[in-house]
Amino acid sequence: xxxxxxxxxxxxxxxxxxxxxxxxxxxxxxxxxxxxxxxxxxxxxxxxxxxxxxxxxxxxxxxxxxxxxxxxxxxxxxxxxxxxxxxxxxxxxxxxxxxxxxxxxxxxxxxxxxxxxxxxxxxxxxxxxxxxxxxxxxxxxxxxxxxxxxxxxxxxxxxxxxxxxxxxxxxxxxxxxxxxxxxxxxxxxxxxxxxxxxxxxxxxxxxxxxxxxxxxxxxxxxxx
Amino acid sequence: xxxxxxxxxxxxxxxxxxxxxxxxxxxxxxxxxxxxxxxxxxxxxxxxxxxxxxxxxxxxxxxxxxxxxxxxxxxxxxxxxxxxxxxxxxxxxxxxxxxxxxxxxxxxxxxxxxxxxxxxxxxxxxxxxxxxxxxxxxxxxxxxxxxxxxxxxxxxxxxxxxxxxxxxxxxxxxxxxxxxxxxxxxxxxxxxxxxxxxxxxxxxxxxxxxxxxxxxxxxxxxxx
DNA sequence: CCCTCAATCGCCCGAAAGGATGATTTTCGA
DNA sequence: TCGAAAATCATCCTTTCGGGCGATTGAGGG
Numbered sequence: 001x002x003x004x005x006x007x008x009x010x011x012x013x014x015x016x017x018x019x020x021x022x023x024x025x026x027x028x029x030x031x032x033x034x035x036x037x038x039x040x041x042x043x044x045x046x047x048x049x050x051x052x053x054x055x056x057x058x059x060x061x062x063x064x065x066x067x068x069x070x071x072x073x074x075x076x077x078x079x080x081x082x083x084x085x086x087x088x089x090x091x092x093x094x095x096x097x098x099x100x101x102x103x104x105x106x107x108x109x110x111x112x113x114x115x116x117x118x119x120x121x122x123x124x125x126x127x128x129x130x131x132x133x134x135x136x137x138x139x140x141x142x143x144x145x146x147x148x149x150x151x152x153x154x155x156x157x158x159x160x161x162x163x164x165x166x167x168x169x170x171x172x173x174x175x176x177x178x179x180x181x182x183x184x185x186x187x188x189x190x191x192x193x194x195x196x197x198x199x200x201x202x203x204x205x206x207x208x209x210x211x212x213x214x215x216x217x218x219x220x221x222x223x224x
Numbered sequence: 225x226x227x228x229x230x231x232x233x234x235x236x237x238x239x240x241x242x243x244x245x246x247x248x249x250x251x252x253x254x255x256x257x258x259x260x261x262x263x264x265x266x267x268x269x270x271x272x273x274x275x276x277x278x279x280x281x282x283x284x285x286x287x288x289x290x291x292x293x294x295x296x297x298x299x300x301x302x303x304x305x306x307x308x309x310x311x312x313x314x315x316x317x318x319x320x321x322x323x324x325x326x327x328x329x330x331x332x333x334x335x336x337x338x339x340x341x342x343x344x345x346x347x348x349x350x351x352x353x354x355x356x357x358x359x360x361x362x363x364x365x366x367x368x369x370x371x372x373x374x375x376x377x378x379x380x381x382x383x384x385x386x387x388x389x390x391x392x393x394x395x396x397x398x399x400x401x402x403x404x405x406x407x408x409x410x411x412x413x414x415x416x417x418x419x420x421x422x423x424x425x426x427x428x429x430x431x432x433x434x435x436x437x438x439x440x441x442x443x444x445x446x447x448x
Numbered sequence: 449c450c451c452t453c454a455a456t457c458g459c460c461c462g463a464a465a466g467g468a469t470g471a472t473t474t475t476c477g478a
Numbered sequence: 479t480c481g482a483a484a485a486t487c488a489t490c491c492t493t494t495c496g497g498g499c500g501a502t503t504g505a506g507g508g
Contacts, residue, residue: 219404
């Protein structure tokens with residue numbers, strides 16, 4: 001391996017809506033001998049269209065993009081190119097996104113404050129079968145694991161959701177059902193023959209018991 | 225059948241939160257020779273508690289009651305007393321309630337503007353195996369039947385709901401998902417990197433396509 | 449008898465939601 | 479290349495939500 005001819009070159013493709021960061025990545029990777037720039041996509045939809053014709057070893061995916069989440073690209077990539085490695089690169093470190101990324105098949109998760117060296121090393125690491133991730137992401141993963149182990153699946157436990165719903169009184173259950181049907185407070189009030197303020201009180205109590213902040217979360221917990 | 229001794233008496237029980245209407249019903253029914261007043265319940269919860277000890281031929285149920293919907297009483301009654309007839313008496317004639325009542329096992333559906341004669345006749349009709357209903361309710365039922373036949377299950381079609389969701393653009397789907405997670409408009413805006421007004425526009429378009437009026441209905445359609 | 453909890457109602461206040469309309473740009477297929 | 483649809487941003491205005499706070503009544507348990 002003294003000369004470069006027998007070095008296995010790694011083709012890297014990026015999908016990133018931020019053109020300036022795309023340029024950064026390109027510069028970083030073109031500075032490394034065994035990397036081949038396989039293309040960069042600004043538009044994730046375009047990327048998916050082009051995917052069947054791509055041959056790449058590693059994909060760098062942004063999570064938050066204009067039209068389509070990078071998360072939704074993972075499965076497509078894995079289906080077309082089962083041996084390819086997928087690394088997420090994002091500014092976000094929410095538990096929700098980190099967990100989803102790995103569940104969807106991502107091989108690694110880097111934050112955008114990663115240094116060039118770290119990015120290069122992560123790509124090599126992914127090729128070797130590792131799961132490269134930024135230190136803070138690694139901590140997140142450990143934290144999530146702990147919570148999963150404790151029987152609290154994500155943030156909203158499916159088991160505890162049921163328990164929380166059962167902790168509601170008859171009246172509260174009735175109000176929540178109507179809320180989920182899209183009824184307004186005033187409509188609920190007239191349907192169950194109580195005042196508007198009573199409905200509001202019930203809803204405040206429902207939110208407190210379910211530990212949610214608004215209608216949407218309450219309904220998702222009820223139906224999801 | 226010349227004397228009253230061989231007339232089969234019909235025991236009637238009412239469950240109705242409105243005491244004045246309960247009194248009206250009682251007066252009407254006590255004026256009819258072959259009816260026996262089996263009791264009246266103001267509180268539906270109390271009614272369910274007492275139900276196992278009741279012997280009645282016909283139940284008159286209000287739909288909208290303080291703690292518990294009359295709809296939820298139907299199954300309980302049918303389980304305890306399979307031969308009993310259940311008539312709903314309500315001021316409401318929404319498709320939703322009418323359909324639900326019959327699906328839940330109601331034998332008839334009267335509006336509260338029914339005359340005493342109509343009520344008496346409806347009870348006899350139910351006993352004979354009929355399905356007594358106020359004229360406007362009968363029309364509702366026919367209308368609902370037509371729509372079911374046309375492949376539009378209720379008002380919110382389970383098949384068309386899926387179609388409607390698929391008619392959403394990628395961006396709209398993304399926004400709706402975030403909405404269902406309980407995100408506020410401003411949070412969605414920052415997460416997908418667009419302005420607040422753009423998010424509002426997307427959501428208005430989503431509501432239009434899904435034919436809903438608010439978050440709650442949209443989320444119910446998405447999750448339900 | 450006291451305490452708790454469910455259910456009821458009220459007031460105040462700021463934030464969020466949503467409706468009406470109009471406009472620009474990009475994209476894409478006919 | 480023309481038009482439709484998607485996506486973007488905006489202004490104006492009203493209604494609805496959501497939270498904080500306090501209060502009463504009745505049922506039921508200790």
